[in-house]
Amino acid sequence: MSDTQTLIENRPPSVAHLLLERVAATPDAEAYRYPVPAASGEGPDDWKSLSWAQAAKRIHAVAAGLIDLGLLPEDRVALASSTRIEWILADLGIMCAGAATTTVYPQTNAEESAFILADSGSRVLVAENAEQLAKARAQRENLPDLKHVVVLDAEGAGPADGDPEGWVLTLAELEARGAAHLEKNPDAVEQRIKAIRADHLATIIYTSGTTGRPKGVRLPHDNWSYMAKAIAATGLLTADDVQYLWLPLAHVFGKVLTSGQIELGHVTAVDGRVDKIIENLPVVQPTYMAAVPRIFEKVYNGVAAKARAGGGAKYKIFLWAAEVAREYARTSQDNFRRTGVASVPFGLGAKHKVADKLVYAKLREAFGGRLRAAVSGSVALAPDIGYFFAGAGIHVLEGYGLTETSAASFVNPGEAYRTGTVGKPLPGTEVRIADDGEILLRGPGIMEGYHGLPDKTAEVLEPDGWFHTGDIGELSADGYLRITDRKKDLFKTSGGKYVAPTEIEGRFKGVCPYVSNVLVLGADRNFCSALIALDEAAVMGWAKENGLEGKSYAEVVADPATVALVDGYVQQLNEGLQRWQTVKKFKLLPRDLDVEHGELTPSLKLKRPVVEREFKGLIEEMYAGTRET
Template sequence: MTTASAGSTPSTAVPIDPSIQSVGHMLRNRIRETPDRRAYSFPVSHGASEETWESVTWAELGSQASEVAGGLMSLGIEAEERVAIASSTRYEWALANYGIMYASAATVTVYPTTVADDVAFILDDSGSRVVFAEDREQVDKLLGLRDSIPGVQTVVLVSGEVPDEVETSTSGWVITLEELRRRGREHLEAHPSAVDDRIDATRLEHLSTLIYTSGTTGRPKGVRLPHRVWVFEAHASEVTSNSGPEKLLTIDDKQFLWLPLAHVMGKLLLVLPIHIGYETAIDGRIDKIIENLGIVKPTFMGSAPRIFEKAYNGIATMMATEGGVKEKLFHWASRVGVQVFDADNGVGSASPWIRLQAKIGDRLVMSKIRERFGGNVNYFISGSAAMNTDIARWFGAAGMPILEGYGLTETSAATCLTRPYIYRVGYVGRPLEGIEVRIADDGEVLVKGPGVMDGYHNNPEATAEVLEPDGWFHTGDIGEMDSEGRVKITDRKKELFKTSNGKYVAPAQVEAKFKGLCPVASQLVVVGNDRPFVSALVTLDEDAVTAWAGRQGVSGNYREIVRAPETREMVQGYIDELNSHLNRWEQVRKFTILHRDLGVDYQEITPSLKLRRKVIHDHFAQEIAAHYE
């Protein structure tokens, strides 16, 4: 390996109070500083159709986390021993994590959609002794794996009661969260200083988190993240975000958090609020995101690009359905708004007349769109995959700029972050304070700093492949850096492929561009490795294409709509437009519209919405082969 550099950024030290040695220290400090401020709000169901949002203060959260920590201690959990969480995003996930941190144990994250074989590997490889399981479905999965996970001594059921037959057959192997907290209260009555003693004994280099990579290829690897990375990331994120003319993160902000907390970005968004003190509204139901934004009215939200694509396409589809003056106003306001946004960020120009039109368009159109998102959004944060530049520019024109970030599980989420005053469309911004980035001679992005992992759990060979002895981490991403130190990610090194004509193709950039052009698109999967030309698999957003079909007089269900010649003609038009922006060897020559969308349940996309290309190629091998017959 080499660290030869084609471009680099200097590292600046981030001031951190030496008394802060762990996430537990950070939470304890937050409770001392602002005990009565809201920490979390979350939905509570009161039946089939009724729910309310309830909240807890920092003091209440601390008390509950202490009970969880005490419960874990009563089960014999010691410092740095592993405790897993298999759950979707909800308040109890955050509570369990904070309790684990208070006990100075280490959180192991498990996506609830992870297949049983991988769950068994993760729990066994990590040495997890306790597992928080969200519901009966997760408990049943663990029951089926019990012989394969002999190290797991207790399963804590987060939601619902333990069925009698489970309690009888497992002799108390499964207990409820309420029971764990009850045991915790008893433990703390007998040992009042137990939580403080654990926190005081925890140090920066003690293991805090094991996150297993989602496994787009091969068996997942456990990334070892000590407390050091979270303490650094929280402080560096604050310094970086507030280094410009306006502060992006303050105690008066409000975050809406839906991201999978098993993902490293979600985990970071659990640490930032305990450092800064703002409220988090938490609910992981993806189908409720837009509705929840209108209810909780956050000032910011982190997301994967797919959510922004769906939101934009939903609005565009609604305007097209309305038709007439409303549709024309929408497109006019979008066009002049984007022109002004581009001009304000160094691209092109906008005359006083265009700026006046944009102000009118904002009052008539964009202000109403902002209300759909709660009316208080200052910005969004996008990570995990490439963001389509046209959609990013539209959100900027709507007064809700998308600040792209960049990082990996191995770099604890935040490596680079763009800010409004250095915004450049398509770039992920400059590295955070305290992080160095280099571009190697082959274009690979290299990272060094306190946010880099310790290595892969039980896998020194894989660690040596990516982590240099002097601390430089090889990301596997291809990128470039401009004169202002802003980084642009162009593709994954391993995803670049070469056609049989010897030309390299970067599929992610082509895919992102198409999803920005086609308002009914869900996914485009570019293929062509060792093939004579590039082809693609296309899936369509069911709601958007059904609305389109209704306007075109095309009837039927989703499968019937995607087989209709009118649909094929429509998609071909967008493919032609896409090809007009591509080099000849990148252009999509043939495509198939699939009969269904790609799904997490099929293991075709990760829970963080990244494509698992090998699985997709295996599942649709027949369709791909037909392109080259």
């Protein structure tokens, strides 16, 4: 057995144990950075820091406060907040009290929030602000288990008439209560941590299903302890890294990043405001960040739009540099695979140097200038986008995992990464491909099961531990996994040909710099079609230069010139597809798809059935008068 395997298999029972070790080892080292808006409300944010010892003091106060409220081991505490430093402190406090966190996206409506709170049996809710408190208050009669709400932002979120006594308290009040509890019982939190077993429940994360009620995924402490050790064992990160964390911590991808950080001890800068990413990157200067593909697509589209706005010559330079980047990345990765050296021919290297000065260096500066690697997950990244960033010196390492596998099952290995794949399994994770192409996983990261749903658990989790992912994939001879589609998304045309829509959608995103979201259709139809939503910033920039200035987004999208523009990219896409895969017709959507309309999950995954229902009329128009065979 390798040293790495031994280390992972001899892991402690929980991340709470790892936290005690981390604080003891590096108490004065910086743990977290977080923004504090300027007092005037104008100007840049002021960034503050917490050392590991300072963070631990607050975490222990939260834990002791929860104990003082009567919370017992494995009792559930729901957390409904955007990503911020208090989310992490509260989550770790819940863990150190021996309790279990139930995550709730702040965008979730009152009815579904109440379902999650009731289904999980949550006794305490940590609510970000008055808006989240109002949801709980409106549903209080349906939440008999909910005894307290702890509010992070106290403004406008105090107790109201009809609230039970002590039902609402602020985070500051909870911490003060915890500090008083620790004065009387100084070992209270350490005793709770010592009592945590690996199989005790740590987290319930509800999957944002495309149909029906979400399912609660039960993840015991051992899952997170394993993830912390396995992430460290990949060697992708070190104690010297600075991570920029903006992903939703209610999502498993965001949450797993907090476990790995505790094991390694590096700095994490926390700010979940997506509209601040561009502003924050030069300030934080991260060496590492994780993101979803939509962020890289928006950056690519934004860079292309800026070049186009600079005039014909600048745009031609950008298009040339983009192709050089892709060729450079493909060639260097192919050569590394064959020889172990990422070499390129002299001529290509010379072109790359010129393109670097003209385009790539500015792009790297926009990411803060120090980014060694970015991990992309949640959904597939279009290979053409991945190759562009790789060639520009921004190494996007795709990874793969599900809520049911504690987020990280595969990740691309450092220098040996391969664009278009999700890399190799984490140490300790097994993989096999079923006869129908489905990816099966087994290992310490797999969930215990779905909360209160034994039949649903049995559908995906075999008695010997193999988990059915629902994804279709291929394994290379040397262990790299390529995801080809979701099993349930594959469709067959009326001519009997199978089509993998996400592969086509990914290709289109690499071809068309104006696309935001695209949905390829064709199940039981005699040809494939597409619904296409355009990136507002990119297409409005184009519109301004093409005689459509002053028109609204919906008017621009409906204009024949815009349809003709996109048609050119659809024809370009079709040139690289098999005949039965080609997109014969498409419709531009009058607005982009979004979370608010329920068409995207909070992690920006497409909810296909919802989109198809919402735009049924447009779909029927595309197939009107066609004869199904």
